[in-house]
Amino acid sequence: MxxxxxxxxxxxxxxxxxxxxxxxxxxxxxxxxxxxxxxxxxxxxxxxxxxxxxxxxxxxxxxxxxxxxxxxxxxxxxxxxxxxxxxxxxxxxxxxxxxxxxxxxxxxxDAELHASLPAETLDIILLPEEQRMVGELNSRYPETAWDRLIFSAKESVFKAWFPLTRQWLDFLECRIILDAQAHSFHAEIQAKGSVAAEHDLTVMNGRWIAEGPSGQGLLGTCITVPLAAVC
Ligand SMILES: CC(C)(COP(=O)(O)OP(=O)(O)OC[C@H]1O[C@@H](n2cnc3c(N)ncnc32)[C@H](O)[C@@H]1OP(=O)(O)O)[C@@H](O)C(=O)NCCC(=O)NCCS
Structure with missing residues (x-):
């Protein structure tokens, strides 16, 4: 940093x-x-x-x-x-x-205070497979608030997604796969209908950073959507 x-x-x-x-x-x-x-x-x-x-x-x-x-x-x-x-x-x-x-x-x-999400929000924000990933990451790298990081990644996804599609996207319509070592993430948009496919936005890739251990500093995530490939 x-x-x-x-x-x-x-x-x-x-x-x-x-x-x-x-x-x-x-x-x-x-x-x-x-x-x-x-x-x-x-x-x-x-x-x-x-x-x-x-x-x-x-x-x-x-x-x-x-x-x-x-x-x-x-x-x-x-x-x-x-x-x-x-x-x-x-x-x-x-x-x-x-x-x-x-x-x-x-x-x-997106920037967030680096702290775990309230337990009662987990089912609203994280898919079951994301909750399992958070459990595995917590046991290996307990210093990072992985649930909050997924929340932030989804906020970054939404901020990139909305201006391009003008469509709402629910937290559970997007799956985040984190790479703890590379400080990157992959987002799969599982949105209704064909909106994501029409806009060539079924996947997005992002990066993340954590200041200090959970309870201190900030989490930051970002998404850049590259220009469409010229065929
Ligand atoms: C809009 C939203 C993403 C903002 O995130 P936040 O963590 O609450 O707040 P932040 O401070 O990080 O971001 C606020 C900024 O987001 C931007 N923003 C707000 N609505 C937006 C939209 N529809 N599209 C793109 N950017 C938007 C604005 O610039 C806003 O700043 P401003 O109010 O000063 O203009 C959030 O409030 C929200 O509505 N989330 C639900 C939708 C969502 O995230 N779905 C997940 C899909 S995987």
Whole structure:
């Protein structure tokens, strides 16, 4: 890991990522964004503003300046034409990643506090085969919160999936297979109908990182969807 940079080491060099562990403010005001969070609680306002400062800094590296980033009616970010991107925030951490659509087809990033999931959520988030994998990994590598890592991987999958398909995806419609040694994961989308196949999204591949042992630091996951192969 480079310093305390979570995502930089996980993403290809064509992806520009900016993260912050402190709150940031823009020098100019974005009225549309402020109206969107006018009634939100202060923590939501802070994460919303700071992650957008990160996103604008990342967009600057792609040559886009001063873009307001108001979520659409499904809460998905609206990026400038020719850009794919993703944002995440959790307590004490915010990050945004962007890339040109000339280089990457889809992008999803997610950060979570590194701690096990509440037991009552396991059946909602993890398939039976994922719960078995978590059991095996826990016995070999107890320092990592593998259940939370799968949750984060699924959030990254959703953030890459939704802008490309505009379809909901349930936690139990995606199976994550983790590689503990390579810090990578494989996602199999088992979604209803032929949506995944039509969009050539039946599988996705991602990478993960854990700061410190479970109970300390953050987990980070990311997905990049490569450009379709030219036949
Ligand atoms: C949308 C969702 C993935 C956000 O994840 P989260 O861990 O709650 O929150 P994060 O801070 O990591 O991410 C929030 C950001 O996600 C992005 N986001 C929200 N909805 C999105 C969507 N439909 N598509 C893509 N990105 C979206 C936004 O940029 C948001 O930040 P903002 O509200 O400041 O604009 C989550 O709330 C959710 O609805 N999950 C259910 C769907 C799902 O994950 N299914 C699993 C499929 S395998």
């Amino acid at each position: 480079k310093g305390n940079d979570i995502f930089a080491s996980l993403l290809p060099s064509s992806v520009y990522v900016v993260q912050s562990r402190t709150e940031l403010e823009d020098t100019e005001s974005y009225g549309e964004e402020e109206r969107y969070i006018a009634n939100a609680v202060p923590e939501r306002q802070h994460e919303f503003r700071t992650v957008r400062v990160c996103a604008r800094r990342a967009l600057g590296q792609l040559g886009h300046a001063g873009i307001a980033l108001v979520p659409d009616e499904k809460r998905a970010p609206v990026w400038p034409a020719g850009v794919v991107g993703s944002m995440t925030h959790c307590v004490g951490f915010r990050a945004a990643a962007v890339a040109s659509t000339n280089d990457i087809r889809g992008l999803g990033i």
